[in-house]
Amino acid sequence: MTSGTLEVFGLDVNVHQREIKFKMGVVPQENNLDPDFTVYENLLIFSRYFDIPEDEAKKRVDELLEFVHLEERRDTMTDSLSGGLKRRLVLARALINRPRLLILDEPTVGLDPQSRHLMWDKLKGLKKQGVTIVLTTHYLEEASQLCDRLVIMDNGKILVEGSPTDLIQEHIGSAIVETDKDPKVISCLDVHQVNYEVLGEEIQIYTDKPQEITDHLLSECKLTSVTARAATLEDVFLKLTGRKLRE
Amino acid sequence: MDIGMYFKPPELTSGAFKVWRRNKDVFMKNVKLNFLPPFIEPLLYLFAMGFGLGMFIEEIDGVPYVNFIAPALISVSVMYGAFFECSYGSYVRMYYQKTFDAIIATPLSIEDVIIGELLWGATRSTISATLMLPVIALFGLITFPHSLLIIPFAFLAGLLFACLGMCIAAVTPNIMSINYPILLFITPMFLFSGTFFPLNVLPEIVQYIALAILPLTHVVIIIRALTFGAPGWFLLTNLLWILVVCALGFVVSVNMMKKRLVV
Numbered sequence: 052m053t054s055g056t057l058e059v060f061g062l063d064v065n066v067h068q069r070e071i072k073f074k075m076g077v078v079p080q081e082n083n084l085d086p087d088f089t090v091y092e093n094l095l096i097f098s099r100y101f102d103i104p105e106d107e108a109k110k111r112v113d114e115l116l117e118f119v120h121l122e123e124r125r126d127t128m129t130d131s132l133s134g135g136l137k138r139r140l141v142l143a144r145a146l147i148n149r150p151r152l153l154i155l156d157e158p159t160v161g162l163d164p165q166s167r168h169l170m171w172d173k174l175k176g177l178k179k180q181g182v183t184i185v186l187t188t189h190y191l192e193e194a195s196q197l198c199d200r201l202v203i204m205d206n207g208k209i210l211v212e213g214s215p216t217d218l219i220q221e222h223i224g225s226a227i228v229e230t231d232k233d234p235k236v237i238s239c240l241d242v243h244q245v246n247y248e249v250l251g252e253e254i255q256i257y258t259d260k261p262q263e264i265t266d267h268l269l270s271e272c273k274l275t276s277v278t279a280r281a282a283t284l285e286d287v288f289l290k291l292t293g294r295k296l297r298e
Numbered sequence: 299m300d301i302g303m304y305f306k307p308p309e310l311t312s313g314a315f316k317v318w319r320r321n322k323d324v325f326m327k328n329v330k331l332n333f334l335p336p337f338i339e340p341l342l343y344l345f346a347m348g349f350g351l352g353m354f355i356e357e358i359d360g361v362p363y364v365n366f367i368a369p370a371l372i373s374v375s376v377m378y379g380a381f382f383e384c385s386y387g388s389y390v391r392m393y394y395q396k397t398f399d400a401i402i403a404t405p406l407s408i409e410d411v412i413i414g415e416l417l418w419g420a421t422r423s424t425i426s427a428t429l430m431l432p433v434i435a436l437f438g439l440i441t442f443p444h445s446l447l448i449i450p451f452a453f454l455a456g457l458l459f460a461c462l463g464m465c466i467a468a469v470t471p472n473i474m475s476i477n478y479p480i481l482l483f484i485t486p487m488f489l490f491s492g493t494f495f496p497l498n499v500l501p502e503i504v505q506y507i508a509l510a511i512l513p514l515t516h517v518v519i520i521i522r523a524l525t526f527g528a529p530g531w532f533l534l535t536n537l538l539w540i541l542v543v544c545a546l547g548f549v550v551s552v553n554m555m556k557k558r559l560v561v
Contacts, residue, residue, distance in 0.1 A: 068407070069405045069407070072403070072404060072405045073405050077403040079399065079400075079403070081396060081399075083395070083396035083397070083399050083400040084400070085320075085395070085397055085400065086395055087324040087327070087395075087397075088323075088324070088327075092323075096320055096323065097400075097404065099316050099319070099320075100313070100316055100401060100404035100405060100406050101404060101405060102405075148404075
């Protein structure tokens with residue numbers, strides 16, 4: 052594809068860039084905070100780009116610092132913030148104009164679990180307030196947690212589209228039973244016409260009745276170790292895009 | 299490739315002044331440190347070249363050597379102020395700090411950012427010239443009130459050097475490579491623009507080249523006429539040269555930088 056049209060809020064992005072950007076917040080993948088300024092100044096100076104009057108801006112900066120729990124760090128230069136704190140400040144910065152649309156590129160990449168969950172929490176809160184959130188992520192758990200609707204893309208093409216639960220149900224089933232790869236097990240599964248896949252040293256069986264299959268395998272195929280677990284979006288992703296390493 | 303794209307007049311909006319203000323705020327954070335060089339630099343040059351080297355030099359064009367170089371020192375500092383701000387400074391903000399990327403995600407456009415940077419570069423030159431005037435005046439080397447005109451003129455001349463710096467920031471493959479245009483263009487200007495010896499001692503052809511392609515030559519002529527308190531209509535030619543090249547450089551540098559930033 053080489054051309055097309057893109058509209059945001061019903062406005063053509065080629066014509067109404069400024070109007071659109073007034074109502075939009077962006078969290079880029081790279082933390083491009085201004086290293087020449089403190090946490091507080093970063094937000095205040097950003098507010099000018101949106102023509103927010105200074106009194107109002109100061110109020111919003113205080114609110115946002117509280118929202119992302121950075122009140123204590125307001126006078127710290129951004130270079131000395133940790134990765135998680137930087138990420139929270141970038142989120143706060145993206146919210147300074149109270150956007151109706153928030154775009155995030157890999158919002159939690161490289162974050163510790165606590166910071167990641169805090170970020171998810173904040174995003175869920177914003178979603179409740181009615182902010183439209185568009186995000187890209189390689190963390191399938193993140194997509195499951197946050198997205199009402201998602202598309203899985205590979206090599207620039209959309210492979211599937213839907214809600215996380217629908218996609219899992221449609222492509223995997225509700226559960227996965229895993230067991231070690233073994234020729235005897237494979238022939239036994241073939242005999243019983245079970246829907247399975249061999250992945251490396253492992254056999255995965257996609258099913259909606261994990262209990263039944265497990266019992267069956269244990270008694271009929273003489274399996275020693277079997278694990279049953281809920282299917283995840285990651286299983287869908289791997290099934291659709293393959294296990295080959297990407298460039 | 300379409301050469302016409304480099305001559306598309308940029309749109310000037312209030313966004314440029316917000317970028318200017320961001321840079322001014324950074325400058326003001328270290329204001330004491332930033333104000334020092336324009337005081338110290340002329341003192342060093344005046345002592346070394348004016349009073350040291352000057353002992354061996356008789357008058358040039360009827361004035362003592364130290365009076366001859368005083369306006370050149372202001373001119374050179376006007377050149378350096380804007381050029382370094384918009385070459386190294388802008389490159390660091392663009393490439394390392396990603397400041398431009400952050401700003402263009404807001405309602406501001408790329409043009410706003412680049413024009414704001416250029417205006418700030420010109421402001422740096424104006425600040426340098428303004429701070430140097432009292433230091434040099436202390437030695438009784440310049441004439442008032444004519445010399446006060448140097449302040450607004452420094453903004454125009456500074457804008458020209460800002461545009462030159464921005465063109466270089468737009469094409470340099472990395473920060474080290476900015477050294478080459480400095481070596482091949484800025485340093486020759488520092489030496490051969492009628493700064494530390496009069497242009498007319500050079501071979502005629504070199505004089506013409508200096509007048510044709512070295513902006514600093516015209517800046518030195520104007521500032522020297524002002525510090526000597528002897529402005530004349532002949533300066534209009536130099537002013538016109540600067541205005542034309544500045545306008546051209548402004549349009550071209552904005553478009554070159556846009557080309558670099560928009561993939």
